[in-house]
Amino acid sequence: MTDEPTPLSPRRQSRPVYVGDVQVGGDAPVVVQTMTNTDTADAAATLEQIARLADAGAEIVRVAVPDRRAAEAVPEIVRRTPVPLIADIHFDHRLALASIEAGIHGLRLNPGNIRDAAKVRQVVQAAKERGISIRIGVNEGSLPPIPALADGELPPPKVQRMVDAALWEIAILTDMGFEDIKLSLKAFDVPTMVSAYREIAGRVPYPLHLGVTEAGTPGAGSVRSAVGIGILLAEGIGDTIRVSLAADPAEELPVCWDILKSLNIRFRGATIVACPTCGRIEVDLIPLAKQVEEHFQTLGKPITVAVMGCVVNGPGESRDADIGLAAGKGRGAIFRKGEVVRIVSEDQFLSALMEEGAKVIAEKFGDEAPAPPTSRDGDFIPLAPAASPRLPGRAARRG
Ligand code: SF4
Structure with missing residues (x-):
């Protein structure tokens, strides 16, 4: 192009965190991520998919750890992954503890479904000792219950409930001196999701993981994701993105990159x-x-x-x-x-x-x-000062 491609807005300043050797937030480029859909207990199938997702442009991959069988496969998957991994944990904090023990690079927790602050604290303490980051993943579909209302009192709007849920969980972490936090406040409804992210962006310094939850099939879901994620990125909000499609997760990655390219934020491929x-x-x-x-x-x-x-x-x-x-x-x-x-x-x-x-x-x-992939300035993606010893394939992959 004859004019230098430039983004619409300067990035919101956020506190950098690391997932393995990938920086998220601060001055790092917006990071692209996705999630496997294999049975995590099947380490070989999960590793094969992770490698394919990395080749398609995923810089971080999340794996569901829904039960003990999955948790038992995490050490093998962590040992052989080419990109940093995040364990997705719901309900059972012991699965988070097992994943940390296995060397996972990051965690995703949902404040709505562990609920017990003492259990969350146990996980935070273990994450702190290992130096790994935690994403607080608020989802409109699994918010904490609304407290009893007085006669005639209206329930708080959903956006406020999402922001309150995030702030509640943040407080548990920060009260323990834990600051390696990322946040997501996902909703299917784009105005709800955009409003929630805008609100939290002005209230806390943590990097934001953007996504429209359960966005749908590849056609409609890509458009919905591009609108929601794109509005926020255009305003300088967002440090990492995931497009959620009812499809092979490899199909999410070109959509992520096309969103970034469309806004002159990052470029990958032609x-x-x-x-x-x-x-x-x-x-x-x-x-x-x-x-x-x-x-x-x-x-x-x-x-x-x-x-x-x-x-x-x-x-x-x-x-x-x-x-x-x-x-x-x-x-x-x-x-x-x-x-x-x-x-x-x-x-x-x-x-x-x-x-x-x-x-x-x-x-x-x-x-x-x-x-x-290059940043908007054409530089290689900044890495943390020292590459994680758990990621032997990474340096080679980055050339
Ligand atoms: S759409 Fe293609 S063919 Fe039609 S005017 Fe534009 S450049 Fe020409």
């Missing part, structure tokens, strides 16, 4: 600008755009490629991209860095874009292996 086609089109553009996307996503380099169907917007968009095609009837102009470099026939559109793209990538990145 950005494809493609015209929607209309009655002016004189080439078969839609399959070409798909082929171009597949090719450049495989290369994994953060360049912009424009595939445009005619002379109305084609030259303008193509000039602004790293490479572009402005197609006409039977032939088209290939742009590189704003200049027309070739006029080619329709059967050469794809090969010409691939060749010119290779030149741009060589100029920008040399012979490097495919790049890891």
Whole structure:
């Protein structure tokens, strides 16, 4: 692009925490995460999925630890994971204690369902001793019960109940001198979720994990997540994101990255600008755009490629991209860095874009292996000063 891509708002300042060697909050880029859907007790299947999710762009992965069988598999999973792991704990604080003992890198707890402050304190003490962070995960579907109301008294609005639940649990942790806290206040209803995050963002310094809970199937759920997460990120609120879809969790990751790319917050892989086609089109553009996307996503380099169907917007968009095609009837102009470099026939559109793209990538990145995700400044993701000894594969993965 000719103008430097910049986010809409400066980031809210938050207190940094670490999940293994990944910093969340502070000056770290917004971190992308997801959650496995394998049976955690099946360590091999869970590890296979974690590796696939890491390859697709997950920087932290959460695993459910619903019972003792799952907890018993955690040591093996922690030993072999390529990315830091968070244990998702509901109801039974002993599963949190077992996961901590197994070397888990972070915990997610729900204040609505452990309820007993003494048990939460036991978990916090163990987390403190191991130096691991805790996400307080408030969910609109599992809020603490509403206290008895006087005659005529109305229950507090849901947003207030969500914020109050978070503040209650925060107080338990901070009363013990524990500050390595992340927070999420998820709801399916986007205005509720946005209001809850806005409210808590102004009241506490902790990093925020953004998400729309149970967002739905890939189409509708991606849109709902993009709206909710996107509104907050556009305002500078949010330090890590998860898109929750009723799908293979690998499908969540391109959505996360597209949200970040759309707001000029972070870039991973190619950005494809493609015209929607209309009655002016004189080439078969839609399959070409798909082929171009597949090719450049495989290369994994953060360049912009424009595939445009005619002379109305084609030259303008193509000039602004790293490479572009402005197609006409039977032939088209290939742009590189704003200049027309070739006029080619329709059967050469794809090969010409691939060749010119290779030149741009060589100029920008040399012979490097495919790049890891970049921050909005183009820097590699900052890591904690010392890599976790529990993550032997991580340095290699980051190149
Ligand atoms: S670039 Fe041309 S063909 Fe594509 S949508 Fe715009 S006007 Fe139509």
